[in-house]
Amino acid sequence: MAKKTKITDSDIIDFYMDYVVKHHCKPESIEDFAKNYKFDDVVFYEYFTSFSDLEKTIYNLLFENSLALQKQNPEYISYSKKEKLLSLYFTFFENLGLNEDFVKHNLKGLENQLKALSTFSLLKTSFTTFIDELNLETISLNVDLIENIQQKAIKESAWIQFLFILKFWLDDTSESHEKTDILIEKSINTGIELIDTKSFYNIIDLAKFLYKEKVQ
Template sequence: MPKKNKISDSEIITFYMEYVVEHQSKPDSVEDFCQLYQFEDAIFYEYFRSFKDLEKTIYNLLFQNSLVTLKQTPEYHSFIKKDKLLSLYYTFFENLALNQEFVKLNLKGFENQLKALSVFSRFKRSFIGFIDELNLETISLNVEIIETIQKKTIKESAWIQLLFTMKFWLDDSSEDFEKTDIFIEKSINTSMELIDTKSLHNIIDLAKFLYKEKVK
């Protein structure tokens, strides 16, 4: 049978995810993979440098598709920041659930090392971009370096929280991932409250004082 001359990146992604689920492992090589699905490996390399590059695209697409779906919902734009974040989580984890066979196989063995996974690099940039868009409130300190650290800490904390939720989801055996939904609500509520809590004001106040003393 002649090989296909035209094939899209989304078709290649679909083939790859199907292969991983069916064979319970990654293909041995790009050449073998392309031969199985009857297209030239040169076409694969037009879109992706490697299987890892393809996987980076998959996780970023899962997130980006969730965000697009969410922003197309009319009521989303009137949500408060916490509800926007909650809605994104619910939508993203629904997408993970739809692709759970692939995701769980692909991440098998990495459950406790999600933070170090390089295949999340584009996904992380997209998520941090979303957190930037939310423009979560920080405490006004009039000390640029502390405010910069504060904003960076919020973004990194939000990313770690998402990874922790993914770890919880990977281990969740409840029906329709009900426990994950509960975990999402409780963890988001807690983190958003922490940003506004008086104790955080006191900690930042102390940091401001120590910074000024050091400058003097």
């Protein structure tokens, strides 16, 4: 059978996700992968340098598509910072759910090493850019160096929080990942409260939820 022509990067992404879901593992090689989907392996290298590069692109696209979907909503511009965070998180994890078979097979065995995964390097860049755009306020100390450090701390803390929720989602067996939705809301509430008011009420609420889940 003749090889397919006019293969796009989207086609390759679809082929790869399909392969991982069907075989529960990565292809042995780019050559075998291309042969399996009847296209020239040279085309793969027109878009990606490796399977790792492809995976980075997939997770970043899931995030970028989630953000783009939110910004299409005419009401998005009037959302508060908290509402923008919540909306993006819910949409992103909904998109993960739509691709759950791929994500869980692709990340299998790496659940406890999420912080070290280079797989999320592009996603992290997009995520921290989004946090930057929100312009979350820090405590005004009138010292540029300290305020710059605070901004960096906010981005890194938000990223760690994001990875924490992702890890929770991977382990969440509740119907429609309802417990992840609860964690998202409580985590965002806590983060915003820490920045804006230093209130400990939401910290206690979050701690109670996590303790309950741990005990169960």
